Amino acid sequence: MRLTSLGHAAVLVETGTERILFDPWLTQRLDRFWEHHPPLPDDLVRTVLDEGVDYVVLSHHHFDHHHFPSLARLVDGADVDFDDSPRRSAGVTCIYPAGPVPPRLTASGLGHQAIAWTLRRLGFERLHPVTPGDTVTLGGARLRTYPSAVPFPEMSVLVETADAAVMLCGDALLHEETVAAFGRDDAPRPDAVLIPAHSVSPPGVLTERRPVTDPDAVRGRALATFDRYVRAIPAALTIPSSFGWRVSGDGAPDYSWCNRTMFPLTPTQALRRLGELGRDGLVWGPGQVIEIADGKAAPADGPVAPAAYDFDEVYAEVTLDPDTPVPPFDPTVDRWGSQTRAGEELLRDLLDRVVATDYWYRALDDGAGRHVISLYEDGEGETSFLLDPVTDRVTRLGPGPARRHLTGGESWTETAASTLQALLDGDLLFGSSFALWASNGLLLSAVFHHPSFYTRHVERTLREADTP
The missing domain is CATH 3.60.15.10 (Ribonuclease Z/Hydroxyacylglutathione hydrolase-like)
Structure with a gap:
């Protein structure tokens, strides 16, 4: 053998x-x-x-x-x-x-x-x-x-x-x-x-x-x-x-x-x-x-x-060294793509796509699932919003990162609007998006592991393989 x-x-x-x-x-x-x-x-x-x-x-x-x-x-x-x-x-x-x-x-x-x-x-x-x-x-x-x-x-x-x-x-x-x-x-x-x-x-x-x-x-x-x-x-x-x-x-x-x-x-x-x-x-x-x-x-x-x-x-090169500094997440630098859609429009799209995921069903069962997300938009800085999959609402909270707006019980995510748009548009495989967002919740995972995104990436691979 x-x-x-x-x-x-x-x-x-x-x-x-x-x-x-x-x-x-x-x-x-x-x-x-x-x-x-x-x-x-x-x-x-x-x-x-x-x-x-x-x-x-x-x-x-x-x-x-x-x-x-x-x-x-x-x-x-x-x-x-x-x-x-x-x-x-x-x-x-x-x-x-x-x-x-x-x-x-x-x-x-x-x-x-x-x-x-x-x-x-x-x-x-x-x-x-x-x-x-x-x-x-x-x-x-x-x-x-x-x-x-x-x-x-x-x-x-x-x-x-x-x-x-x-x-x-x-x-x-x-x-x-x-x-x-x-x-x-x-x-x-x-x-x-x-x-x-x-x-x-x-x-x-x-x-x-x-x-x-x-x-x-x-x-x-x-x-x-x-x-x-x-x-x-x-x-x-x-x-x-x-x-x-x-x-x-x-x-x-x-x-x-x-x-x-x-x-x-x-x-x-x-x-x-x-x-x-x-x-x-x-x-x-x-x-x-x-x-x-x-x-x-x-x-x-x-x-x-x-x-x-x-x-x-x-x-x-890949040996654990606890003295290595871990830089804070910075959406002005840790980002991908370009933004052409308004931030609230992107968040409405995101919330619509939560529907029928495991995350959505759990939110309906226990009434939880509220999520604070902040988007960094070019020329507008960072703004936080509250997403509620039960009431299907997107609520603007104010400027600054998500963690600044937590009141208790919500999970949070921070990212750039351009990154979120790249994920929604199928221009970025979710598994490739590590380090382009920070979060303690499963909202992004629930949405971008959905079959609709997976199949889009396979289709793109097939198209690229057929291109001379």
Whole structure:
């Protein structure tokens, strides 16, 4: 078995009879806010995927694992093998988690339904949804799936062949069923396991611009999460994974401070922890290869040499430093786009779009949901408004940021009118909007995770793919 990293959680697994691509994010930039780190080497994707793939496995629906611009490169008409003979989507089987969890419109995009809708819209014809816990038999391999402890379908996958086994956990939070499965006497013993190294992040750094107040506790929670995974799955080789990105804002301002305030456990720190636990581990990067044979997993020659990266240097840039200052949110600088519509018109549009979201239903149930929002408008400064989804009213409160106008019980948001317009107009993917607003509430999440916005962005990707 041969494994090739394509950065972050994207891995090509070659079993000898199948080529299985996991969680493809195949572009250097994910969006305006995130990019691969270490960066993808030039021509890596072309080199690794030139022979095409037989299966695409998606662990869950979040954008860095279910990246529809990358999926669009794998379908009929896309330059999949990067020469004059593009492969057809009809030849690729997509395997992904589904049900029995109902839709949650305030989760990312369409929730897990985003996967099936996106794949069909992009032109994939062979879809194989699975309930985590199911087993899928391929030609020469078996995929055992395991659930994640999250309120939406997500799975870890164990790939087994006659002579090798590798477990890819993506971002999955360790589930008790997974712990029990690997605790049985007849449990599989993977030759290698890829475990997430950053499942726990400090709260409020981006959304409320709050500095990390208890770094030891934050690190401790992340380490405990990692330790529990390591002890639950006794693999011969453990690889800290799903950590191959950094914040790199597309244009001004500089958001590099985020990289020193958001990640409590890096792969190199996790590797040192493996040594303390007496477990064999390694860190790998884009283009590096691991081969599994005779019960042993080890680095091998590939597009990028085994010793090509200085991982201490790579991950020093994204190591938690509680002394890093977190700048206050400034809507005159932290903004996107241009404003052509009046602020109150934008807020009326926003309030109309709250209707029928989870946020709206909860507000009707308990009479709450009142939200103070401030908009910075060019030439007019910052003005605060009260939004009430129950009475369907927008009330002007006065000048200044939202937090200045709270009277008790309301949640709040501060942003620029131009940013809000970009989101409403579909010019900015909500997942790309981090650091362009500050909030302690879920109003924006409820609106901009609605399917109507998700589908607009997929359609835009399709249009751009069809443009010469």
